[in-house]
Amino acid sequence: MGHRSGIIEALVMCLVMSVQLLCATAGVRPPAIYVFGDSTLDIGNNDYLPGPDVPRANKRFYGVDFPGSVPTGRFSNGYNIADFIAMNMGFTRSPPPYLSLAQRTGLLVRSSLSTGVSYASAGAGILDSTHAGTNIPLSKQVKYFGATKSHMVAKRGSGAVNHLLSKSVFLISVGSNDLFVFAESSQNKLDAVHESDDVAALYSSLISNYSATINELYALGARRFAIINVGMLGCVPAARLFAANASCLDSLNKLASDFDDALQSMIAGVAAKLPGLAYSLADFYGFTETVFSDPGAVGYTDISGACCGAGELSAEEDCLPTSTLCANRDQHAFWDRVHPSQHAANLTAMNFYHSRPGRWTMPTDFKGLAEAS
Numbered sequence: 108m109g110h111r112s113g114i115i116e117a118l119v120m121c122l123v124m125s126v127q128l129l130c131a132t133a134g135v136r137p138p139a140i141y142v143f144g145d146s147t148l149d150i151g152n153n154d155y156l157p158g159p160d161v162p163r164a165n166k167r168f169y170g171v172d173f174p175g176s177v178p179t180g181r182f183s184n185g186y187n188i189a190d191f192i193a194m195n196m197g198f199t200r201s202p203p204p205y206l207s208l209a210q211r212t213g214l215l216v217r218s219s220l221s222t223g224v225s226y227a228s229a230g231a232g233i234l235d236s237t238h239a240g241t242n243i244p245l246s247k248q249v250k251y252f253g254a255t256k257s258h259m260v261a262k263r264g265s266g267a268v269n270h271l272l273s274k275s276v277f278l279i280s281v282g283s284n285d286l287f288v289f290a291e292s293s294q295n296k297l298d299a300v301h302e303s304d305d306v307a308a309l310y311s312s313l314i315s316n317y318s319a320t321i322n323e324l325y326a327l328g329a330r331r332f333a334i335i336n337v338g339m340l341g342c343v344p345a346a347r348l349f350a351a352n353a354s355c356l357d358s359l360n361k362l363a364s365d366f367d368d369a370l371q372s373m374i375a376g377v378a379a380k381l382p383g384l385a386y387s388l389a390d391f392y393g394f395t396e397t398v399f400s401d402p403g404a405v406g407y408t409d410i411s412g413a414c415c416g417a418g419e420l421s422a423e424e425d426c427l428p429t430s431t432l433c434a435n436r437d438q439h440a441f442w443d444r445v446h447p448s449q450h451a452a453n454l455t456a457m458n459f460y461h462s463r464p465g466r467w468t469m470p471t472d473f474k475g476l477a478e479a480s
Contacts, residue, residue, distance in 0.1 A: 246320070336388065353419075399440075
């Protein structure tokens with residue numbers, strides 16, 4: 108895909124998005140959407156996890172722009188990327204969090220058959236060791252889906268359920284936390300270790316586990332995968348604190364970019380081996396790079412700092428009820444020290460849903476994936 112940049116391209120993108128805002132409507136809605144990943148997609152699973160170290164977005168000012176201005180477990184001032192992708196596909200919002208349904212089998216089955224379920228968990232990684240004990244790791248999210256399918260089959264039968272799953276979309280966005288943890292453990296040595304055996308071993312583990320996840324979901328009936336790669340981690344406000352003049356942290360961006368290259372190769376290889384598997388790989392990194400090359404083209408006045416936080420770049424603390432809140436949230440790329448604002452999530456999801464193949468998505472966009480016969 109490559110990481111495109113340039114003012115002209117950003118302006119064109121802005122015009123395209125303006126048209127989409129006016130006329131975008133969902134085409135053929137898939138039967139359901141099943142969501143796996145981290146805090147960019149989590150809509151409240153972590154609110155149900157015990158323990159003081161679990162990351163939760165269950166307090167003010169999270170949700171300040173959500174209907175009712177209430178915190179919902181989303182790490183956003185409103186809706187997140189999962190919500191907007193689901194909306195573009197014809198749903199009201201992201202399907203509900205699994206842990207809100209797990210103790211009510213009837214409700215779980217109804218949701219899984221009609222709209223889907225979200226298993227995403229803030230802090231989760233591809234590796235079970237990433238923030239262990241404070242989230243639902245990817246492997247466990249898949250196990251929860253397997254349990255969900257068992258309940259679906261008991262209600263509707265395996266034939267009907269497998270048909271429904273084959274037409275549904277499986278949305279995955281994960282990997283950022285694994286890379287953050289590795290970077291933190293490397294401290295100031297990240298530039299020196301980029302070519303080391305440590306990085307090679309990290310990528311090998313991540314790609315192996317990611318591949319196993321795709322294969323396991325495929326065995327459970329998944330056929331349509333909407334996958335979002337890792338974005339520009341070095342440009343989040345928390346990372347900019349460690350760079351000169353609040354610039355992006357290049358070493359962390361390289362770690363993400365190289366992982367994305369490996370991810371692209373893995374997905375293409377797996378798809379070639381699994382009959383009937385269709386996928387759309389979205390380039391979160393490249394999209395962000397182009398937007399940040401001319402932020403004003405999409406209405407941003409701040410792409411460096413957080414809207415909600417404290418200290419330098421409002422990124423020295425998490426978003427708390429005592430935090431300083433920016434006045435115009437739609438002009439900020441970042442809501443808190445790590446997560447995109449609602450406006451950024453909307454722009455991202457919209458461009459992944461409607462995208463000239465090869466621009467932000469390949470081999471098709473999310474719309475093409477959802478509507479494929």
